[in-house]
Amino acid sequence: MMNKNICCQLLRSGGIHPDKNLGQNFLCSQQVIEDIVDAVAAGPEDTVVEIGCGIGALTAELCPQAGELIGIELDKRVLPVLESRLQQYPNHRILNQDVLETDFSTFGQGIKVVGNLPYYITTEIMKRLFTYHSYIKDITVMMQTEVAAKVTARPGQSGYGLMSIMASFYGETEVVTDVDGSNFFPPAPVRSTVLHIRMLDKPAAITSDEENMFRFIKDALLLRRKTLMNSLAAAGYFGGDKSQIEAAIVRAGVEPSARAEKLSLQQLADLAEQFRK
Ligand code: SAM
Numbered sequence: 001m002m003n004k005n006i007c008c009q010l011l012r013s014g015g016i017h018p019d020k021n022l023g024q025n026f027l028c029s030q031q032v033i034e035d036i037v038d039a040v041a042a043g044p045e046d047t048v049v050e051i052g053c054g055i056g057a058l059t060a061e062l063c064p065q066a067g068e069l070i071g072i073e074l075d076k077r078v079l080p081v082l083e084s085r086l087q088q089y090p091n092h093r094i095l096n097q098d099v100l101e102t103d104f105s106t107f108g109q110g111i112k113v114v115g116n117l118p119y120y121i122t123t124e125i126m127k128r129l130f131t132y133h134s135y136i137k138d139i140t141v142m143m144q145t146e147v148a149a150k151v152t153a154r155p156g157q158s159g160y161g162l163m164s165i166m167a168s169f170y171g172e173t174e175v176v177t178d179v180d181g182s183n184f185f186p187p188a189p190v191r192s193t194v195l196h197i198r199m200l201d202k203p204a205a206i207t208s209d210e211e212n213m214f215r216f217i218k219d220a221l222l223l224r225r226k227t228l229m230n231s232l233a234a235a236g237y238f239g240g241d242k243s244q245i246e247a248a249i250v251r252a253g254v255e256p257s258a259r260a261e262k263l264s265l266q267q268l269a270d271l272a273e274q275f276r277k
Helices: 004-013 030-040 076-085 119-131 145-152 162-170 210-222 228-234 242-251 265-274
Strands: 047-051 068-072 092-095 111-116 136-144 171-179 192-199
Touching (some): 030 192, 145 162, 145 192, 162 192, 210 228
Parallel strands (some): 047 068, 068 092
C-alpha cells in the first residue's frame, strides 16, 4: 500500500531528499500504481525490467507477480530503502547503473519493461528501448503527457515526428491512464500519461537499413510546411539538385509535391532507400 504519508516516511527513514536533477517525483497513489501494474500484467514466466525503481512504489507490487524482477536505479541513496522493502522477494535483482548505459539484450528475450521514467531523459530512454525492440515484449511507462502525445501522434497531427514514427514502426501503443501531478511526492509540475506499447513481431514497414531510414525521416520532417522536394533539397540530398531529388522521389512511387508528414511508414521507408547517404 502506498500513499503520501508512507512515501514521506520511507524517504525520511533513508534520509533521502528527492533530487530534481534525477527526475525524482515519487509515485504515492495506490490507484495509479495498480493501474500500471495491471497494464504490465506480468506472470510467473515473465522477466520484468523496471527503469528507475526509486523507493519501490512499483517494484514492491511487481515482484510478487513476475518470475524475475530486474531493477535499474542510478541513485545509490535510495538502495537501502528499496532493498529493505524487497527483502521478502528473492526473485529481484537491483542494478545500480545508468539506464542509458544499460544493455537490455543481457536480460533475455521477451522482457517486459516498465517505469515511472525520469522525465529529463524520457526521449533518450524511449529511443534506447526501441533499439532493443527485438528483446522486448512490451513497454509500460509513465512520461510527461506532452511527450506521450508525440509518441501517439498520427500522420498529419501536431507532434507527429520521429518518436511517433519509431513507436508505430516497432509497436502498437495505447494510453493506459492520465495522471495529475498531485499523485507524486514532491508533486510533479506537469501532467503525466501512462502508455503501453506492445512490440510487433516484425517492424511495420520493410527497410534494408533502419538507421538510414530514421535519419532520412528526421531530415524529411524537419521543414514541415515545405513539400518533400524542398525539404530534401534544403537537407542537401543530391547536393540540393532538385531534378535528381524529384527523380528519386518518383522512383519510390511518391508524389514530389507531397508533404513527408502525410506519408505512410512504408512510403517513407521506400523513399529512404532512394536517399541513402
Ligand atoms: N519508480 C519510482 C516511483 O514511481 O516512485 C521512482 C520514479 S522517479 C520519477 C525516477 C527514478 O529514476 C528515480 O528513482 C531516479 O533516481 C531514477 N533515475 C534517474 N536517472 C536515472 C538513470 N539515468 N538511470 C537509472 N535510473 C535513473
